[in-house]
Amino acid sequence: MKRVLGKGLEALIPGAGAEETIVSEPVSGLSLVREIDLGSIKPSPFQPRVTFDNVRLYELAQSIEARGVIQPIVVRPVGEKFELIVGERRFRAMEMLGRATIPAIVIDTISNEEAMELTLIENIQREDLNPVEEASAYYRLMTDCNLSQTDVATRVGKERSSIANSIRLLSLPKEILDLLCENKLSAGHARALLAIPSDSDRIAMAGRTVIEDLSVRDLEKIVYADKSQRIASRPKPRSPQLISIEENLKRQLGTKVILTQRRKGGQITIEYYSNEELERLLQLLGVQG
Numbered sequence: 001m002k003r004v005l006g007k008g009l010e011a012l013i014p015g016a017g018a019e020e021t022i023v024s025e026p027v028s029g030l031s032l033v034r035e036i037d038l039g040s041i042k043p044s045p046f047q048p049r050v051t052f053d054n055v056r057l058y059e060l061a062q063s064i065e066a067r068g069v070i071q072p073i074v075v076r077p078v079g080e081k082f083e084l085i086v087g088e089r090r091f092r093a094m095e096m097l098g099r100a101t102i103p104a105i106v107i108d109t110i111s112n113e114e115a116m117e118l119t120l121i122e123n124i125q126r127e128d129l130n131p132v133e134e135a136s137a138y139y140r141l142m143t144d145c146n147l148s149q150t151d152v153a154t155r156v157g158k159e160r161s162s163i164a165n166s167i168r169l170l171s172l173p174k175e176i177l178d179l180l181c182e183n184k185l186s187a188g189h190a191r192a193l194l195a196i197p198s199d200s201d202r203i204a205m206a207g208r209t210v211i212e213d214l215s216v217r218d219l220e221k222i223v224y225a226d227k228s229q230r231i232a233s234r235p236k237p238r239s240p241q242l243i244s245i246e247e248n249l250k251r252q253l254g255t256k257v258i259l260t261q262r263r264k265g266g267q268i269t270i271e272y273y274s275n276e277e278l279e280r281l282l283q284l285l286g287v288q289g
Helices: 055-068 089-095 112-125 131-143 148-156 160-171 175-182 187-193 199-212 214-233 240-253 275-285
Strands: 033-035 073-078 080-086 100-105 257-261 264-272
Touching: 055 089, 080 089, 080 112, 080 187, 080 199, 089 100, 089 214, 112 131, 112 148, 112 257, 131 148, 131 160, 131 175, 148 160, 160 175, 160 187, 175 199, 187 199, 187 214, 240 257, 240 264
Parallel strands: 073 100
Antiparallel strands: 033 100, 073 080, 257 264
């Protein structure tokens, strides 16, 4: 089968990107549109969508009730059944209506990798996945289909940086990913939270964002103000010479010594843990007790 999946279903089935899909002449590896029993169709194992909005499914079902299925689903034969490649929302809407069959195009010759790539890309191009589903789809294209970020960007028509930023969201804690899936946080919120170093602080700030209904801009101001404060309060690196002097004093005095350098001058702190140790240090330093 010719590998033309980079542009989604349009590249595989000419005209599939249009509002109405009509296959009027044979295409290699494809059947013409035919009615298939819903009971003989099983969901795609490559489906990136984890959640299906019941309200939107109902609206789709009502549209199909009024106008019929404008664009057939796409399936492939697997054993005695068919496996969905494209069109799970239409499939579910027809089940909701209690229909027995659905119009479908059957692709007879397609590999698992090609089916996965087509399913993932087609869903991404519809732009109604939540941020976690979208990021997971990009990640699967890279890991399961052996594509680079540049390859994925080319196939879905986006900048490589967009793919990289999306995949970075998967490094957030599960608690935040759940809020993204529930649409309580946006991808913009999640990108701002990535600037916070610790997961516990990220989770706390995510909770505050939801409770206070912070906009992305509001969250960014808080996060980057905190980051600037952390940088400002971070101790300046000490010179190797100062560290060496401190180590020599520790060895000679046999106790903890801290050298603190200031803009002008500095401070030497010598610690002792008993009166006897104080007497010992005073003798070493030639100081009368």
